[in-house]
Amino acid sequence: MSIRLENISKTFGQFQALSPMSLNIDEGEMIGLLGPSGSGKTTLLRIIAGLEGANSGRIQFGDRDVTNLHVRDRHVGFVFQNYALFRHMTVADNVAFGLEVMDAKQRPNKTEIQHRVKHLLEMVQLGHLANRYPSQLSGGQKQRIALARALATKPDVLLLDEPFGALDAKVRKELRRWLRSLHDEIGFTSVFVTHDQEEALELSDRVVVMSNGHIEQIDEPAQLYAQPNSRFVFDFLGNVNVFEGKLTQSRLHNHNAWITAPSSDVPMNSGQLYIRSHELSLHTEASKIANLPLKVVAVNPIGAEVRVELAPHEWQSEQIWEADLTHSEYDRNPVKRGEIVYAEPRNGYFFRENSHQAPEQVSWQSRSLDETVK
Amino acid sequence: MKSKLKVIKSVAGALLLGSAVNASAADQTILNTSYDIARELFATYNPVFQKHWEEKTGQTVEIKQSHAGSSKQARSILQGLPADVVTFNQVTDVQILADRGKLVAEDWKSKLPNNSSPYYSTTAFLVRKGNPKNIHDWGDLVKDDVALVFPNPKTSGNGRYTYLAAYGYAQDQFGKNATEQQNSFLKTFLGNVSVFDTGGRGATTTFVERGIGDVLITFESEVNNIRQQYGADDYEVVVPKTSILAEFPVAVVERNAKKNGTLDVSTEYLSYLYSEESQRLLASFNYRVHNDTVKAEVADRFPEVKLLTVEEIAGGWPNAMRDIFANGKQLDQLQRR
Amino acid sequence: MPSSLSVASAKTRHKRVLPGFGLSLGSSLFFISLILLLPMTGLVMQTADMGWSEYWYVITDERVVASYKVTIWAALIASVFNGVFGLLLAWVLVRYEFPGKRILDALVDLPFALPTAVAGITLATLYAENGWYGELLAQWGIKVAYTPLGIIVAMSFTSIPFVVRTVQPVLEELSPEEEEAGITLGASDWSVFQRIIMPSLWPALVTGVALSFTRSLGEFGAVIFIAGNMPYVSEITSLMIFVRLQEFDFPAASAIASVVLIASLVLLFAINIWQGRYLKRLHGR
């Protein structure tokens, strides 16, 4: 079932939790609401569920206008952050609850309920725990029971509030994949809230990035990664090195450090250059492209990459820089802690000073490529 | 140790609002432990005695008062309440002090005239204005539509007197040996009771303030007090032709008095109750007294009654307690349903 | 042997990170022994004086047994009423905002603060047939004062705070998520209340009702003024104890008191255990 939000807004007293926003979710889609705490993502989720009333706007599930419909009539499945399993009921009773409280007309008979519960528990691979109490389960098990409970009534949409927030990294990853495959199998429309960009990018068909009660960007994960349309999204999506510079003589200067403005049709200006950590290469001396002296702070070989932490040397940046090198790159130039190295960017995004427009993609590779071609 | 305690006591005393005064300025202090409703009586008598004692010995005496149900008072004294004299409304409650604690002389009854009972009373009825149920004697109390209020014989001496008085009437009426008729009378009598309060004043409240019952049975002295308190017009006093002699025994708690060094003043405190002045005072509280002069003065207020003694009815208090009021005995049997 | 001993003591010492174990446990034991247990020995010694058969005879006396029945029934009805009314009070105080809420909250403790005898006299005044309530109720043919109903009224008055004050904090702590989970699953308000909220409240509610019940079993001051104290009908057990005291029969009084005391303690202990199990299931601790 598709979901359609029109001009939804919400205030708590003086506080504007959600500025008017619209969002369309297609049938069968899995949407991740991504943002830092306080960005309004949970509020939005609760409004969709009907746990919270919006101050303005309309909500449609398919053709059904559910704006003024009570939660219990919206047919949503909701998985709570801390699962909210009924502590005094067994696992099986928890899952059966939604079926048992149905109207007498719709309620399946007892054996049917038992059957459905059994099936659901098998689906979440926890059939053997039917008679346990929630307090006897691990976090991951609780999570799956909560999901089974939410799915028992065959809801039109499934809403999940920080579904993996309280789990450790390994279980989290496992459950994520399992949820994705379950979603692909059954094909329910689902919306989940998370503050973990990796989770959002991995799970969602589309990601909704939110901050301060606004929607910053809605896009498919790959698109979002390739074309973040604001500083906020950029910051939020992962490690990025920022070079803030003044443009003089086609170079961006920051104290003694500089980067040559890439040759492109875009007229350069003063502003911020965002460079992802894998778009940097390290050299023993400055190049034509950049003079970025950095002091090696730490060298961490992690999996396929070597992550080098770098502190700006005689110029200024708000954060420590990071460079992700392949092992072969690193082996060619094995930097050590305390050394001064010179970084050279390959690709970057440029945010103009005093502008809220989307960034411009810039590249230094094309130029060197151009030169070699020439 | 004792001085330390005294310090604590005086500190405590100082803390108590306005009570620092009671740190005895008097030469001697005695504690009169009495039944619950005698407060006013002794509050009036005490100054009279204080004056008398000062005239006689030149000493001042302070009299402290303790009032509660007389059995409870006896129990407290047994457990250590440092009473110098007791002024009770129950012979048994004094006797127990002699029997159990050797606190009172074995022969306390003969220490003072009239069985050590300076005043006495009897059991009488209070009925509502105009005596609508036409109550004149015990026999009228067992009519179907008469509701009675008197205190519980199990918890109150007053109630025990009432029960014994009814028993005495039944013996008088049906003959000493007509047990069956006596019992059926008493059973009906008990069955007509609406409320059993734990004490006499509670019964009064039930009858007067709550408007329960047609007849309140209590001491004659009380019946008259109630008329004075709640208005003479609303109630009428009926004194039955036969009733019981209710003694109000007094005794010195010798063990305590000796220890406190108050034996003389305690003894005098009780003896002086027999003086003409005191007897007049007692009569003014609607008690019957022994002094002939006073008796003549107040004859019109106390109608002639045939007074049966507990001896005559039940062979004395010990027997009455054992055969009638003890657990599972006559009273319990008659109240069984 | 010595080595195992030292291991054990090292272990216990290690467990107690926080200071004051000796001091607090020592003074608590001292306090409990002096204030609570020592006086209990008086009771035990009194009853020990009588033989078992005499003890049995005293506590199974017909009239005493009748008083148990009256007391237990009245206490049961009063505490069940308090369970319902107390739950309602706690619910309204926790869940709703309305003018006068603070006053209502404060009033709940009134029966604790008012001397029981004053409560008894006041209730008797109100419910007597010429009192404010008695007059009204009389029109319907209902008599409260001087009937077993009066006992119930007095008992529930004196013990209502127990229920409210035990349920209230638990209701406050209840997480909204479970309720919301119930609602999103389509349950009506009533079934959420009955199937999700109530199970969490049971331990507190039952404890409150049990405390109210035991308090009612022992109540004397408030009841005696309104009960009527008719043998076999409205005599409570506390009155029977009082009667035995009037008769200077301390052992018998102690014996009957011990019955009430043991019954109350067994009940409280059972509730503690039941509650422990129930909570263990909920919290897995």
Place this chain on the structure above:
Amino acid sequence: MASGQRHQQRVGDRPAVKYTLIGITLVLTALLLVVPLISIFEQAFVDGLAVYWDSLGDPDTLHAIGLTLFVALLTVPINLFFGVLLAWSVTRFEFPGRKLMMTLMDIPFAVSPVVAGLLYLLLYGNNGWIGEWLYEHDLQLMFAWPGIVMVTVFVTCPFVARELIPLMQQQGREDEEAAVILGASGWQLFRRVTLPNIKWALLYGVILTNARAVGEFGAVSVVSGNIRGETNTLPLHIQLLYEDYQATAAFASASLLALIALITLIFKAFIEWRQERAEQLH
């Protein structure tokens, strides 16, 4: 996010349900609690203000008021001190018999006050073995203020601990453990970490203890001896007055106790209000 408005969809929030429940509660409370309270004052003032003041000005009444306050003044600190230690020991340590100790603490709730008084009388009265010794050494405990204080302590001893234990259990020991690691001494730990966390519950326990101490009748009546102007507490005095055909004076004194009760309750409400405000500010 203002948590007060976050959950709009809680059970029973529909106006019809809400106002019905509030209505029923208010009516029942009015009938069962407020009217009795009013009737006390009504009977106290039935003969006018002058009589009211007169009856309160009686020296015996004044003394009873003083004694009652004095008893409360002694009882409350004793129970406060031991209540805190008891709560500390059962919530901060594991030891065998901990559960039993918590049940034992409820004894005063299970014991009829009259029986409670009797227990003390049997032990310290002249027939008890301690009583004999006391008599020989001329120490008067029963039928004097120490006895009254003792039984009052007994009757009110669960209140402080009962308020503290659930709270301290819920709060856990982490804060205090952190303080120990940071090197706080026992007293510093209590004063700077524990006390700020439990102060409101503590105060509430004190208030309840005080209320009960001031109003205790049954237990005190057994050990008091009822000596006017010496061992008569206010509740006992009320009964004596009542039995003495001084109903108005009795209710005047009763109204005083009701007033103490009300002041206590208002104080409590005020404390709660302060607490809520403090929580909102943080």
